[in-house]
Amino acid sequence: MKKTKILPMNLQLFAGLLTKDTKLSMKQGTGESATFKEIEGLQAVPEIGGDPEQVDVTTLKDANKKYISGIQDMDSLEFTFLYDKTVFSGLKAVQTSGKEAQFELEYPDGAVCSFTGGVTVKMGSGEVNGAYQFTLSVTVSDGPDWA
Template structure:
């Protein structure tokens, strides 16, 4: 029976051209990847039913959730917050345990999540997409 556990899913980042992706530690949630095209109505006066064609795909913003870490210079929070403060577009890659990847470019917006008694501190990284999402399939 085919199936895949989300364990070991990663989000990596690289800024600028060239260089390698750096895995952002303590990832807790990955949003849906992809989007639905908007419907464009093309009904004419001679049609008995409404007709549509696919329009532009709206991928929306992607929101990733992390366990908060701000202890070191290369901590997940500091890396993403620095990109936000510099208003820097970066490349991101989500990779699943089977090797499937989703790559995209985005601006990031970091915000602390709400705090509660006896709960882990988390933050969210919202991605404003600047490209389509490129899917790479696993290699055997």
């Protein structure tokens, strides 16, 4: 009987990706000196991407409706942060300026998603024995692009 060597399996390779160390950064400054700076206090990240709209291509001869994929529909991306007055005020200033901002979302495995969009900041509700949070909504105008 032929002996087969059994190699040990690293189960962590199949366990997925932990959210720890996920970072959202926003470009600070203008021109060549502009750099991405991490926005502190990130607690929740939305789904990135969107479903394409369905375009009805059914004819009068068809017994069933037929569709083709249309343009991808990107919802606003809503990120949740632990409230910090300095961070909140800085993002509120971007909203007040009416200018779009550039963002990079970096995952723990090094994957990076970049996008540009308008900023809206909303203070969260409060409750007994709870921490205040705020929501950063980005209405995407360009992206998401993956690297």
